[in-house]
Amino acid sequence: MRLDVVTIFPEYLEPLNVSLVGKARARGVLDVRVHDLRAWTHDRHNTVDDTPYGGGPGMVMKPEPWGEALDEVLRSGQDEPVIVVPTPSGRPFTQELAVELAAKPWLVFTPARYEGIDRRVIEEYAERVEVREVSIGDYVLAGGEAPVLVMVEAVARLLPGVLGNAESHRDDSFAAGAMADLLEGPVYTKPPEWRERGIPEVLLSGHHGKIARWRRDQALARTAVHRPDLIARCDPASLDKHDRAT
Numbered sequence: 073m074r075l076d077v078v079t080i081f082p083e084y085l086e087p088l089n090v091s092l093v094g095k096a097r098a099r100g101v102l103d104v105r106v107h108d109l110r111a112w113t114h115d116r117h118n119t120v121d122d123t124p125y126g127g128g129p130g131m132v133m134k135p136e137p138w139g140e141a142l143d144e145v146l147r148s149g150q151d152e153p154v155i156v157v158p159t160p161s162g163r164p165f166t167q168e169l170a171v172e173l174a175a176k177p178w179l180v181f182t183p184a185r186y187e188g189i190d191r192r193v194i195e196e197y198a199e200r201v202e203v204r205e206v207s208i209g210d211y212v213l214a215g216g217e218a219p220v221l222v223m224v225e226a227v228a229r230l231l232p233g234v235l236g237n238a239e240s241h242r243d244d245s246f247a248a249g250a251m252a253d254l255l256e257g258p259v260y261t262k263p264p265e266w267r268e269r270g271i272p273e274v275l276l277s278g279h280h281g282k283i284a285r286w287r288r289d290q291a292l293a294r295t296a297v298h299r300p301d302l303i304a305r306c307d308p309a310s311l312d313k314h315d316r317a318t
C-alpha cells in the first residue's frame with residue numbers, strides 16, 4: 073500500500089518511522105511519502121494561508137499550493153488514489169472505515185492547519201478521485217497531522233503480514249466476530265500473585281468453555297459501564313440465549 077502525506081509540518085509525521093508502521097515500511101509492505109506543502113509555494117515567505125472571505129477568526133489555507141501539490145502527487149502513481157482529508161467536520165473514523173481504507177492501494181492524506189483548506193480544493197479533487205473527509209472524534213485539534221498518525225496506524229495494522237499474529241485483531245474492541253460491538257475485558261499475565269492480588273480463578277481452570285463465557289461476561293459488563301450506547305445497538309442474536317431477557 074502506498075501512503076502520501078502533504079503537510080506544512082513534515083517532522084510531525086516522524087513517528088511513521090517507528091514501531092509497527094516503521095517496520096511495515098522497512099519490510100516494503102508500506103510505501104510512505106511525506107511532502108512539505110511549502111515546496112509548492114512561490115513567494116519569498118512560502119505563504120500557505122490567508123484571511124477568510126466573509127470575515128471571521130483565523131486563517132484559511134490557500135488553494136494554489138494544495139492544487140499544485142496534489143496534481144504532482146497524483147501524477148506520480150499508477151493506482152486509483154483515495155484522498156483522505158482530516159477535518160473535525162468530517163464523517164467519524166471508525167474501525168469499519170479503517171477496514172475499508174486498508175483495502176485501497178493508495179491513500180493521500182491532506183492534514184490542514186488553521187481553519188482548514190479553501191473549499192474549492194475539496195470540490196476540485198472530488199470530481200476526479202474518491203475524497204473522504206474524516207474526523208477522529210468529537211473534540212478539536214490544532215491540525216490534521218495527529219489524526220493522520222491515528223488513521224495510518226489503524227489501517228496499517230490491518231494489512232496482511234503487518235501484525236505478528238493474524239488472530240490478534242480478531243476479537244479487538246470494535247472488530248466483527250462473536251464479541252462484535254463489545255469492549256475488551258481485563259487481561260492478566262505472570263506472576264500469579266502480585267502485591268497480594270491474584271488471577272481470576274476461572275482463567276487457571278483450563279476449562280475453555282467457562283473461560284470464553286467469563287470473558288464475554290466481562291466484556292459485556294465493561295461495555296455497559298463505558299459505552300452504554302454500544303449495548304443499545306447490540307444485536308440480541310449475537311448474545312447466547314442465557315443473556316437474553318425472556
Ligand code: 6GU
Nearest residue numbers: 158159208209211213219
Ligand atoms: Cl481530523 N482534525 C482536527 N483539526 N481536529 C479534529 C479532527 C481532525 N478529528 C477530531 N478533531
